[in-house]
Amino acid sequence: MPVPYDKAFAQKLLADMLRIRRMEEKCAELYGAQKIRGFLHLYIGEEACAVGALHALTADDNIVATYREHGHALVRGVSMNAIMAEMFGKRAGCSRGRGGSMHLFDAATRFYGGNAIVGGGLPLAVGFALADKLQGKQRVTACFFGEGAMAEGAFHESMNLAALWQLPVLFCCENNLYAMGTALARSEAQTDLCAKAASYAVPTLKADGMDIVAVHEAMKLAARHVRDGLGPFFLELQTYRFRAHSMFDPELYRDKAEVEQWKQRGPLHTFSARLKAEGKLTEEEFLALDAKANAEVQAAVDFAEAAAWEPVADLLKDVHTP
Amino acid sequence: MKMTYREAIRQAMHEALAADPRVFLMGEDVGRYGGTYACSKGFLEEFGPERIRDTPLSELGFVGAGIGAALGGMRPIVEVMTVNFSLLALDQIVNTAAALRHMSGGQFSVPLVLRMATGAGRQLAAQHSHSLENWYAHIPGIKVLAPATIADARGMLGPALADPDPVVIFEHAQLYNMEGALPDDWRCDITTAAQRRAGTDISLITYGGSLPKTLAAAEQLAAEGIAAEVIDLRVLRPLDTDTIAASLRKTHKAVVVDEGWKSGSLAAEVMARIVEDCFFDLDAPVARVCSEEVPIPYAKHMEEAALPQAPKIVAAVMMVLGK
Structure with missing residues (x-):
């Protein structure tokens, strides 16, 4: 299928995937240099999901994400400077250095985390949607989670509540096949995730999460359903993370051959190849986009380096509302 | 005026629901049943099912939904039937409600009120008799109240709802039938002993x-x-x-x-x-x-x-x- 977007939008999608990729490659490097500490979960390989999905939403929609959320935050419009500063633990970070990699938050873009309890964001998303319904707001709450979350009670309770009350929640499962090191088939009796969701009388759809066009089209359809007041929707994006679960993962649970096989389907090179074949991208344009992404990353690192540390005297701030 | 602790709780909720359209009550059997302890009797008829919201037995789900609704501009009163069942919702209370403001660098407050019955004394045995107030009192980011008088049962909910942060209210199950005079000046703070x-x-x-x-x-x-x-x-x-x-x-x-x-x-x-x-x-x-x-x-x-x-x-x- 040809890419059904004009050159500008197609390149925008590619550019955003590149921004995530280059930012996270730099994060891995900075982790090695001990500039970034704590847990760091990279999204590399899964970029088509966040980019394709978030470009199908409006600025007024709510986003709830997981601890693998750098890409979602960036595409949502949180500045790379603020994300990088957060990972450095600086006060200029999007969570003032109190959250770190797993807790990116941004009120301005309605980005509600950054939730590091697997499944923890789902009930929250139900609540946002309930508030919108009670206030008569036509807003979509998009909730991203991994397939690991579908073994949690929170998933089932949230699906049931959203379906029972017909709430505008878009449940977006990024199925990367491994819950940390546990393969889907080793943890779920029913490995057809859509079948699980469908048991709550919620419409479902599967899409190839390595193909940004498939993701974007599926998300548009799902968002329209939810926005039209037809109740919740469950979208499964089938994807794969190329890197380890976190920086402490020796990857003993999967074959290198499997990773290599998935890399063949990497969202960046497959999409740029398609665009080039269709005359929507030249190599020069690709290099320019890549250089721009790298420049943004370098500027973000410089910003984070130069940013101030929060004074320890402020330690007890923001536990309660003043 | 003489009334029961139960009636004082009921009046407090009634006042809040009548005064502020953002306030709604959500929990197991709060609506058609009239509340496990009859604290919301008649509310469903008066305020309707959108604001008096019966939930499935999903403590984790509906407490989390209360947090989300609070973030989304509402002022939910979430009733967990008893503290015993609140253990099923502990993750959302501790990891989300209590922590959110801090871990977002002060961007998001959670104006949620959680009410739950607590305590023993009615021969309900090991799983229905907990007093775990101190578990909650251990957590930075939430406030914990224990009304023990008719006046506090009447007066504490208002300031709890006005508080921008999560407040957990423990109502001892043995107190619901307690009768006493409601003083004229029942309005109170939620800061002092x-x-x-x-x-x-x-x-x-x-x-x-x-x-x-x-x-x-x-x-x-x-x-x-x-x-x-x-x-x-x-x-x-x-x-x-x-x-x-x-x-x-x-x-x-x-x-x-x-x-x-x-x-x-x-x-x-x-x-x-x-x-x-x-x-x-x-x-x-x-x-x-x-x-x-x-x-x-x-x-x-x-x-x-x-x-x-x-x-x-x-x-x-x-x-x-x-x-």
């Missing part, structure tokens, strides 16, 4: 369902010429250490009464604060009366033996006074 009886010989410090027992003990002590002061903590987090210290400076002796188990109890925290702040005011070691360290048994005589009772409080006072 209260002196419920003045005295000079010893301070009895307690909260929630143990307050009536402690007052009964103070009455008995008065008959023996001992003037016990009774302090009702009211607010379990943050603790009002000033009121405790002021009482101790007067009486120089204290017994803490707490329905929680002794190990790691709220009583332990109060005693530690007394030692930190009032050590040189003390004339005797501080004592406590807590629940015995056993899951609460079913049989009536065994349950009574497991819980703080007025005679145990009196005995503890006598021990502290060396009598």
Whole structure:
């Protein structure tokens, strides 16, 4: 299928995937240099999901994400400077250095985390949607989670509540096949995730999460359903993370051959190849986009380096509302 | 005006629902059933199913949804039937409600009110008799209230709803039928402890369902010429250490009464604060009366033996006074 977007939008999608990729490659490097500490979960390989999905939403929609959320935050419009500063633990970070990699938050873009309890964001998303319904707001709450979350009670309770009350929640499962090191088939009796969701009388759809066009089209359809007041929707994006679960993962649970096989389907090179074949991208344009992404990353690192540390005297701030 | 504790809770919720369209009540059997403890009887008819929202048995789900709704501009009152079932929602309360403001760098407050019944005394056995107020009082980011009087049952909900941060309200199940006069000035703060009886010989410090027992003990002590002061903590987090210290400076002796188990109890925290702040005011070691360290048994005589009772409080006072 040809890419059904004009050159500008197609390149925008590619550019955003590149921004995530280059930012996270730099994060891995900075982790090695001990500039970034704590847990760091990279999204590399899964970029088509966040980019394709978030470009199908409006600025007024709510986003709830997981601890693998750098890409979602960036595409949502949180500045790379603020994300990088957060990972450095600086006060200029999007969570003032109190959250770190797993807790990116941004009120301005309605980005509600950054939730590091697997499944923890789902009930929250139900609540946002309930508030919108009670206030008569036509807003979509998009909730991203991994397939690991579908073994949690929170998933089932949230699906049931959203379906029972017909709430505008878009449940977006990024199925990367491994819950940390546990393969889907080793943890779920029913490995057809859509079948699980469908048991709550919620419409479902599967899409190839390595193909940004498939993701974007599926998300548009799902968002329209939810926005039209037809109740919740469950979208499964089938994807794969190329890197380890976190920086402490020796990857003993999967074959290198499997990773290599998935890399063949990497969202960046497959999409740029398609665009080039269709005359929507030249190599020069690709290099320019890549250089721009790298420049943004370098500027973000410089910003984070130069940013101030929060004074320890402020330690007890923001536990309660003043 | 005379009323029950239950009626006081009901009136408080009614006032809030009538005054603010952002307020809604959500929980198991709050609507058609009228509330497990009948605190929302008649609400469904008056306010409708959108605002009096019956939930499935999904404590984790609907408490989390309450947090999301609070973030989304509403002022939810989420009723968890009892503290025992709140354990199923603990993740959302501790990891999300309490932490969100801080981990977002102060961007998001969670104006959520969680109400739940607590305590033993009705032969409901081990899984329906917990007093886990201190678990919640351990967590930075939430406020914990324990109304023990008709006035507090009526007055605490308003300021709890006005608070921009999560507030957990513990209603002791033994108190719902308690009857008393609602004073004209029932409006109250949710920051201070209260002196419920003045005295000079010893301070009895307690909260929630143990307050009536402690007052009964103070009455008995008065008959023996001992003037016990009774302090009702009211607010379990943050603790009002000033009121405790002021009482101790007067009486120089204290017994803490707490329905929680002794190990790691709220009583332990109060005693530690007394030692930190009032050590040189003390004339005797501080004592406590807590629940015995056993899951609460079913049989009536065994349950009574497991819980703080007025005679145990009196005995503890006598021990502290060396009598």
